[in-house]
Amino acid sequence: MLSRRTRIALAVLVVASLTFVILDLRGGDGPLSSARSAVSAVTGLLQRGAATVFSPVTSAGDWWTTWRNQAGQISELRAQNEELERAVRESASDRARADALDELLRVATAGRYRVLPAEVIAVGPAQDYAWTVTIDAGSLDGIEREMTVINGQGLVGRVLKVNQTTSTVVLLIDASSAVGGRVATTEEIGIVAGTGRQDSLDFQLLDPLAELVIGDSLVTFGSRGGRPYAPGIPIGEVVDITGTAGQLTRVATVEPFVDVSQLSIVGVVVRPPREDPRDSVLPPREEQQAENDDAANDDAANDDAANDETNDDETVDDGASTEADAP
């Protein structure tokens, strides 16, 4: 049985509680609400302090619950990371391929060549001294022997052998290769022969008296029917001339535009243009820009003259120009 004191204390507490309830239910800004806000301000502060102090422990509890999943999470993230890295790498190489194709398309459009893009998949060993590569297009894709192979920089070589799904291309710089070349902006022609070295070709002018200066660009002269070499394809730039004008053996060293150590995307010219694109495929040169603008009318006149000589039927030209976007 409870003592009297106890009963009184209980009764007081119950009454106080009920008073609180009634006061609170009554609403308004009574003394209770101000007391409450004062107290809660203090306890709130205390709680924040305590939370800060205990945070290592509480977060440890958190960490504890995820402990088992962490190994899984790490490996998951690692896999994700690897995948992203691969995507980044691939996008870089995709962009490089897209750029190479863009360049090729620019050349093909400028020269109105119909090209079939292909990729270099194998290169002959250096100790064979033969500059030959395998591309991933063959007779099934419409490749035939003696077709011209180009890329965005210029002439790469010609098709030597054709299999069903691959072809062998002999590069311009191979010692067995010889191309008819023309000095851009002039009518001087000669023979460009490979030396087996990556950075030099020999150019022998047919006319020993012809004028030739360092820095001249060479384009292909073009074979009959466009095989093995279609006309107007940039070959390289004259970097050295040995012998003086008039000498019988006057040979110029030509640096090819195409860097064979970085061949990837190439285009096989499956149909040469109907008219010689002349120098239009050569990349524009800054110092010549103004000159070209001045000489534009002159060039146009020259081209007309050339067309009259080679093409009797002018409607053929119109046909050729509409086909430029076909490939």
Place this chain on the structure above:
Amino acid sequence: MIVRQGLVIGVPLLIASIIQVTLLSRLGLPGATPDLLVVTVVAVALAMGPVQGAFAGFLAGAIIDVSPPSDTVVGVNSIVYLAIGFVAGYIVDNRDRTVLGMIAIVGLACAAASLGTAVVDSILGSPRVLWDSVPLITLTSTLYGALLAPAVVPLMEWLTKKLAPEVLLEG
């Protein structure tokens, strides 16, 4: 048994030739292309003996000469590699072989292959051989061969032990 030996020799050579033209020659290393085929030929010779080495050399040369993008005279590499395979198998006594000796013989074989093909090509009238770059090619080929040897030779030995133990020379 002969067929199985042929496969143990032929399949690695085929793989080596494909790696050589699609990967090693495209790395753009200075000088020669690492001559994985010659290294494999010597590995066969060391594991099985001179006759198998010669056969491997012949096969390797035929593969590289026939498969694209080769434009060399078919058979040139066969002759040179055949000689290398035979000699390597003949002069090296497997019982007192050391790792350094093995590396040296592979390096020498690569040098011999570079020089040999250049000489034979020239004799046959190829316009391509650049004699002033032959020393660099030979030297780098030797180096690359020596680097490949410690990987390829034990692998070939292991393959022989697993698949054609009857011809394995005990080292």
